[in-house]
Amino acid sequence: MVRSHRAGRLTRRDFLAGATALGLAAPLARSLAGAPARAAEPAPVPGGRLRISMSVMAIADPRLFDWPEKGNLARGTLETLVRYDADAALVPWLLEGWEVNADASEFLLRLRPEVYWTNGDAFAAEDVIANLSRWAEAHVPGNSMAARIASLTETKRVETRRILTTRAGREIEDEIEVAVTGLIEGAVERVDALTVRLRPVRPDITLIPGFSDYPALIVHRDFDAAGGDLIRAPIGTGPWVLDRVDVGVSAALSRRADTNGWWGARIFGPAPLDGIDYVDHGTDPERDLAAFEAGEIDANYETTPAYVPDFDAAGLNRADARTANTVCVRMNVEKPPFTVQITRNAVQRAVDNAVVLELGQQDRGIVAENHHVAPMHPDYAAIPPIPADPARARAMLREAGAAETEFELVSSDADVPRNTCDAVAAQMRDAGMRVRRVILPGAAFWRDWRGYPFSATEWIGRPLAAQTYALAYRSDAPWNETGFADPEFDALLDRALALADPEARRPLMAEMETRLRDSGVLxxxxxxxxxxxxxxxxxxxxxxxxxxxxxEQVWLAPGEDPER
Structure with a gap:
């Protein structure tokens, strides 16, 4: 991998993501990657509460989290084993480090010593094993962590359960068979109080990156015994504790006051902030701008591209990043009219992605290729593009017998997905298709984000493209919102997950990218x-x-805001 980076076949970002996933220490990886020198920072000033505008969503069980905002709200008190930092490196967090053998078939997790929960318990191997056991429960609805550790899990038994469903407007009781899953016997071993060994049933390069994702926030070993709800039992290892969460309004965290304190203070220095206040201003950027002008907030979660000039003009400081984040305008193959592949392909051919980038994202980004793998991923493979062709799209729709079909395209009212869907709908209409737009308030859209036949979902990037494929496109994956199910794709993915070298994965990624794109779901x-x-x-x-x-290392300079 080092040779590939030095030969120019891997970018610095690609190298950091891949090398640190396999256990290379982040400082050494940055050195090998030629990290730029960092400017000297003044000493942090302790005190103050940071006020951030962000959606405040219900949080209970982290393994069920399905939006980054939920992770942010919980992250002040809960922490992950591994952190994916702003440089695209995976750094040890609650882990002190890890070792991976040559074919990613055995992992040794070394826990950080002298980490204490806010209730006084020492963080130990039992906590890690308890979390892995909870994550392995794929039968728990919404548990996306099961997909991330699938190589450690198996079906234990099949149970018949009764559920309520709605048919023809009536609620009826159905019986379904549910596969109850858990950890494979011997796949997780307690070596000692601060060491855990993992032996996946097949090699899996995504295990460590998966530990950095926001549903992987670590809860106390007795979390379920305490009710399985973070609000009711806010025991954590982080610098702050949850004071309150008022969904859709605000939330607050304050510095932990127990005698053990936060473990990071002895390594990074104390967390300067006394507390954090989250304020929910909804999806309208104008409300954030007004809150800045009124001195009510210090920072926002995101500035949407259309409003960047306005926020810049207000004298605010800006931070930015080039990312593998995207908006997927996806079709569900299980729901008419998208059960027919040629109909889905017709929608794709009607849309020029460069136009969507310009109108949906104000040209702030790069054009994608309908297969959900980004050029900044270490395992990205370039495949021949299929250009937009409105005339061909019309012909394909006639061939499918769907020329008179009205497509209902659903989005939230958030700026980027709304503008993106407007751009897609306009081009579909230009190609002669009938399209009706449905725009829902964010909270209403999020409640059923996987259930729409045709809608737009914001996806954040993952360190490795294979992670995204395992989460979103493997057959029956918990976040599979397209209904895409392809046994050959699944087999290719299993092979890719066993290959540590991104160059070796690339031919397999090319096949998967092509199969996913050509299926027409995106x-x-x-x-x-x-x-x-x-x-x-x-x-x-x-x-x-x-x-x-x-x-943890954010602070507020004393005195009046120098920009005001």
Missing amino acids: VQAFWRDTFRHMTGRVRGLAMHPTFELHL
Whole structure:
């Protein structure tokens, strides 16, 4: 991998993501990658509460989290084993380090010593094993962590369960068979109080990157015994504790006051902030701008591209990132009219992705290729593009017998997905298709984001493209919102997950990219540049490529905002 980077076949970002996933220490990886020198920072000033505008969503069980904002809200008190940092490196967090054998078939996790929960318990191997056991429960609805550790899990038994369903407007009781899953016997071993060994049933290069994702926040070993709800039992290892969460309004965290304190203080220095306040201003960027002008907030979660000039003009500081974040305008193959592949392909051929980038993202990003793998991924493979062709799209629709079909395209009212869907709908209409747009308030859209036949979902990037494929496109994956199910794709993915070298994975990725694109389930038009604004008092706050808020070393300069 080092040779590939030095030969120019891997970018610095690609090298960092791949090398650190396999256990190379982040400082050494940055050195080998030729990391730029970092400017000297002034000493942090302790105190103050950071006020951030962000959607405040219900949080209970982290393994069920399905939006980054939920992870941010919980991250002040819960932490992950591994952190994906703003440089695209995977760094040890609750782990002190890890070792991976040559074919990624055995992992040794070394836990950080002297880490304490806010209830006084020492963080130990039992906590890691308890979390892995919870994550292995694929039968728990919404548990996306089961897909991330699938190589450690198996079906234990099949149970018949009764569920309520709605048919023809009536609620009826059905019986379904449910496969109850758990950890494979011997796949997880407690070596000692601070060491855990993993032996996946097949090699899996995504295990360590998966531990960095926001549903992988680590809960106390007795989390389920305490009710399985973070609000009711807010025990964590982080610098702050949850004070309150008022969904759709605000949330607050304050510095932990127990005698053990946060483990990171002895390594990075104390977390300067006394607390964090999240304020929910909805999806209208104008409300954020007004809150900045009124001095009510210090930073926002995101500035949408159309509003970057307005926030810049307000004298705010800006942070930005080139990312593998995107908006997937996806079709569900299980729901008419998208059960017919040629209909889906017709929608793709009607849309010029460059136009969607311009109108949906104000040209702030790069054009994508309808297969959900980004050029910044280490395992990206370039495949021949299929150009937009409105005339061909019309002919394909006639061939499918769908020339008179009205397509209903659903999005939230958030700026980027709304504008993206408007651009897609306009081009479909230009190709002679009938399209009706449905725009829902964010909270209403999120409740059923996987259930629409034709809608747009914002996806954050992952360190490895194979992670995204395992989460979203493997047959029956928990976040598979397209209904895409292809046994050959699944087999290719299994082979790719066993290959540590991204260059060796690339031919397999090319096959998967082609199969996914040609299935017609996606109009995935661009990769996003993302932005965040803050007042001049805020120091140390970056625009993370996956919107994560890492606030342990963020601080507020004293005195009045110098920009006001």
